[in-house]
Amino acid sequence: MSALTLSTSSATAQRADVVVIGVAKGAKGPVVALGGESVDKAYGGKLAATLDALGAAGSEGETTKLPAPDGGLKAPVVLAVGLGEAPGKAESYDLETLRRAAGTAARALSGTKKAAFALPVEDAAAVAAVTEGALLGSYSFTTYRSDSDAKGGKRSAKDKGASAPLAEIVLVGAKPRDKAHKAAAERAEVLAAEVARARDLINTPSNDLTPIAFADHVREAAKQHSLNIEVMDEAALAKGGYGGILGVGQGSDNPPRLVRIGHTHPKAKKTIALVGKGITYDSGGISLKPAGHNETMKCDMSGAAAVFAAVVSAARLGLRVNVTGWLALAENMPSGSATRPGDVLSMYSGKTVEVLNTDAEGRLVLADALTRACEESPDAIVDVATLTGAMVLALGNRTFGVLSNDDAFRTTVHELAEEAGEASWPMPMPTHLRKGMESPVADIANIGERPGGGLVAGLFLKEFVDEDVVWAHLDIAGPAFNEAGPFGYTPKGGTGSGVRTLVRLAERTAAGDIG
Template identity: 40%
Template sequence: MQFLVKSSPVATLKTATLVVAIDEGGTLGLTASALDAAAGGAISNLLKRGDLTGKLGQTLLLHSLPNLKAERVLLVGSGKEAELTDRQLRKLVSATLNVLKGLGGSDATLALGELAVKGRDSYGKTRLLVETLADGGYLFEQFKSNKAEPLALKKITLLADKSELAEVERASLHAQAIASGMAFTRDLGNLPPNLCHPSYLAEQAKALGKAHKQLKVEILDEKQLKELGMGAFLAVAQGSDQPPKLIVLNYQGGKKADKPFALVGKGITFDTGGISLKPGLGMDEMKYDMCGAASVLGTLHAVLELQLPLNLVCILACAENMPSGGATRPGDIVTSMSGQTVEILNTDAEGRLVLCDALTYAERFKPQAVIDIATLTGACIVALGSNTSAVMGNDDALIEQLLSAGKAADDRAWQLPLFDEYQEQLDSPFADIANIGGPKAGSITAGCFLSRFAKKYHWAHLDIAGTAWISGGKDKGATGRPVPLLTQYLLDRVQ
């Protein structure tokens, strides 16, 4: 879908559908008033008859209003609040898109610039609006014989005041890049695990490298992982016929001397739990256990599209966790790349095992900051549900930057503590550390485990187990989160 920005008198706009907001009080804003005046009071007459009350998301489609160049006018209710919340704006935009999808016009013009959104300027509300529109058009139909009819809607124009054109255009460009990265992430997450395995992710990384000259791609295979001493990583992969891959993508958009930022993604392309086998019900959704790695690739996709002037290292720890005669057993002890030994008490706590070696590997890049992203713990879903990601780490400034980015991107996170008392739950009588800390505070003890391998740099951990995908039902699928949060964090570093 193409997005354009322009400034033009609303009554003279030639468009298939012109979208205008009407509040619940029936008060006409400047845009609606101009339309109403040009159309001889047609809109105000409809409101007096009660055809539209202006409730949030309510719509009314009008055809061939007199003296207007627009073929249709779509009135959409903005509710009774003087300022909309982010969630209310998304509902309004989604309701608009649902109507536009069913129309025959190839274009639409949105005259929604007057809407006030709490805490957002013209850039912020445009970002949210365009991301919602672009993400709302996402479909995953690669494996369907009967595909949906292609949308007639190809172009959306955002009407803006001349004084805000530059900011609205900038917001639209950023939003389109983020939405594109989210779609890339969603596609990878939604692919079946018999196709999307570690070698497939490696091929996707290579394809990105070929398309962008600033991007250097290195794929480390099982032999190289052994040479590096990544015993924790290899322990996860040894039960599968699919070979593990450590995928390293190095983007040089900044000065050569600038230290990079690093994103480390968990890429378990299917997680049976290993010998500590998961219940069968819903196990198909364990194809989403690579959404951390997918979100890193999606964020990189957005960074490449925007050509951000910074250096970024993306490290994807990719493996498949399967039960077999060669699989790791509960009670096994392995040696990580850092030299620390780990007693594996539960083979279903595998994400932290691949990540700990990837975090150690990240040291060689001397990064400004390292953020790991992982669908790490079911306990995170218990704590925060499916709306909010968890963040924890060893640097308060970095955590605050991520929380701020999440708020700005409407892709929110919440800090969990990493107090020393929790570390004691990982004590092992036989090794330096156990890979689980018991039933209490499971998300926090997982973060504590990772913190043991991230002491040489500023580090934060994002647990996206609840936010990376939607479970069950007709809406099941990857969400593309936390691409907006991560991209906003990187945008904040260069603005």
């Protein structure tokens, strides 16, 4: 991850490769944002006019590079990044706007050694937003990139640099001796590092990230950060009666795992449980996915990655709350031993499920993990999963759905997601949809009506949550894996969706604001 420094020196005094400033859309053209005043002065007060002449408008996502004026700056290049509409005189820039602008700039500077960010940082919240955006935007996944081209020759330095993240970030205007500024930046560093952890896992191909390999990653992190850990292998799952996890994983040569990882604090007054869907590869099983739908199914463990990263974040931040993560890990494959449509599974809860579609497997592994999590009587449970294509159809690729057995908690989780900068939307669970999951041979079927499929999945999960436990379900199927081009601080591929929301939930719970 990029190195971070806070600096009170002016933007013009920064010894860097590039100075980043913000530019907004004004009534009469682009306007240089707060933080870029000294740079504008170096251009003789004509920076906005110069940008206008170059076609820059200050729109969000827009970047414009220009050479620094002779003798005006110690950096040779200025990068102007668009902030969108300029706020009113008594207003400040929206925090998410700052995150996205910083991320956009960081992506544009891939391969650069050192960049000074002179974006608006009026308070600690803005310091956190710019730091977070810049660090998240500088992410790159290069584990599987070779130094050699297809013909065996070495790639050029230019080619190598293009894939390298921004090495060093200086945050201009942030005060290293200000406790609030320093704490905000340090929190952002932890958060960005853990989102990167989740992204790395999501981007890792399934031949290297099996359930066992995933569990090994968790073991390493647990040792490093003094976390409690328990890993249940296939023998322990069979002995415990975890029919959902075993049923999904039985068609694969890579056996399933249920991992419990926990952060505890001696002064904690509340406990939250996080449950993540960890299908390390989803072929659909016997209900095989059609061609064109398999290529990105390494991402079907994004929920477990988010939960894992959130628990580690809670530990690194020293949050005064107990956070337990449950990772339901399995590989869903077709074989002679795979669960067949029409089979009945006996779940950990004691309920039986008729499996009518083996591609509705995520809810089966989550059901066992939810039941197990309830046994520890947490104050709240949140599960995270790339669960349904129906949610993508409903909300698109950048917004996740929030369902809950408690309307107030659903609203809270939605608001926390918005605070964290993650787009979400509260969704209902109409009781009449439960009828579609009635089975003639078992307690419930794993699918129901196609319309409202994301809501049906939520109703299924609700069956495995104790009535006296507050629970929410995040369906991150849309934003978990970005197949389009990168934008803001969001890269192509794994995004780490859900991590920041879960951490915000843990922080607010630790502060006594929830529960």
